[in-house]
Amino acid sequence: MLIHNAELQLVLDLVGVFVFALSGGLVAVRKGLDLVGVLVLSWVAGLGGGVLRDVFIGAIPPVGLSDWRQMLAALVAGSLVFVMHPAFHRISRVVRVLDAAGLAVFAVGGSLKALGFDVGLLTAVIVGVLTAVGGGMLRDVLAGQVPEVLRRELYAVPALLGSATVVFAFREGFLSGYVVWGAVALVFVVRMAAVVLDLNAPHPLRTGDSL
């Protein structure tokens, strides 16, 4: 059964943890935090989404607190940023690509894991999206900035597409490795399109209210 494919789940998780941890470290550097701050924000950004997912589906203790490979991935990413952050700034385009990759693997991997815990289809979709956006949300809240998911180009929407795709495939019985990687590609492409084309969700009408 695909959804118990632990190796696939692990690869999705490790890739996602690493790239999101890079983003956490970079935010910490921008905020002028020290080494501990960089590592903590890397850890929060990389593992926070998975911890939320596990709390919500009852996978206690969360793998983000128990799997040394994921923690190591986050700490390596944080250390890399600490040492090499000027290089990362110069290659911020690379970081955005990595971030889109993290969004993709976390949304799809989060929904797959939730399906394995038998929480219902709608919950599996929502949990996938929360896995994908949760780490960045916690990172931004701790760093004292309004979460990017609330103010940037389409971010939650591609995650929702990817999660819904695997959950739909699961319900219809055609979930396979092809579908999983197809869904990952879908999230990645839609997210990158939003970045490249500077697509944004519509804003409400402006008013003169200062309320």
Place this chain on the structure above:
Amino acid sequence: MLIHNAELQLVLDLVGVFVFALSGGLVAVRKGLDLVGVLVLSWVAGLGGGVLRDVFIGAIPPVGLSDWRQMLAALVAGSLVFVMHPAFHRISRVVRVLDAAGLAVFAVGGSLKALGFDVGLLTAVIVGVLTAVGGGMLRDVLAGQVPEVLRRELYAVPALLGSATVVFAFREGFLSGYVVWGAVALVFVVRMAAVVLDLNAPHPLRTGDSL
């Protein structure tokens, strides 16, 4: 047994979700967020208190992630705000009334649900208050402002009164539909009195310290 009255619980939940989701959408509009931001903050404000409650009492997965009716209520409220927010601003008095109603049904409904999970009387009171104030807290933290519960007129206190009332009635064996709605009315009236009379909890003595 009243505390297993699922229909009553559902009505309390849906009303609370809807009115708190309105408040989340309005905060998002004020912050200049886009459609996704409005819907996310509506979702957080409407469902966040219930999600915290369910995590704390072990009701996994939380209904805020699994019940399509509650999610729909939050999304409808967010969409309404997105389309009609200038009208809502003009009727901000209505919003404050709705918010008091949400506080009332969440405090009472949260404690009722906790009693059904056999978590102890004190916990049932605390969980009710957290259900009532939690969504607004999460909304404000994500929106980058100090939570209203920390800085506005008496907000947590009426919730505490309502939760304590139903838990006390449960312990003494006279919990009934009358008591439930009486407790809801109590929270609502005390909260509206605080709003109308501009009642506030006392402040600490000011000092010259700039610490």
Place this chain on the structure above:
Amino acid sequence: MLIHNAELQLVLDLVGVFVFALSGGLVAVRKGLDLVGVLVLSWVAGLGGGVLRDVFIGAIPPVGLSDWRQMLAALVAGSLVFVMHPAFHRISRVVRVLDAAGLAVFAVGGSLKALGFDVGLLTAVIVGVLTAVGGGMLRDVLAGQVPEVLRRELYAVPALLGSATVVFAFREGFLSGYVVWGAVALVFVVRMAAVVLDLNAPHPLRTGDSL
């Protein structure tokens, strides 16, 4: 078996709750919050770390929501700050000492409790650190400031030392009351040394980037 020594656990918890609740109350006073705000932030700072710990190890409902002694300790601390905060400001050195004591008992007590829930050794270490820094993190996020653990002198590191010590002793079979109090002393001394000597973790190289 030491890790089921409920009395020791209770003493560690109550001391930690009280001193962290003092810190929460002081932050609330500085932010100009009212009595409810002071008590809520005292409650969050004092009990938040333990609530996170219990959610992560599956100890539902968390003792921070169910144990009247811990809640009373937090409320007494908050009330003391409310009434006597000018005195506390004058003795801010005392507060820092108390805070180091709280860090020490929470890190060690958190890991001990996690060991009793059979969550794995690595998880027990991480959970201990989160118990120690979690309340202060939540306090600062609610108060609208970047958490101290991210920007102050070595704070998470001594907690990590203490948690790792008791978990190591547990694995090697020589965990005892002496080891527990030794680990508490270790955290306290390292933390106080960081405060007194103004030790900080290294910062990343500054760059001209304004990114």
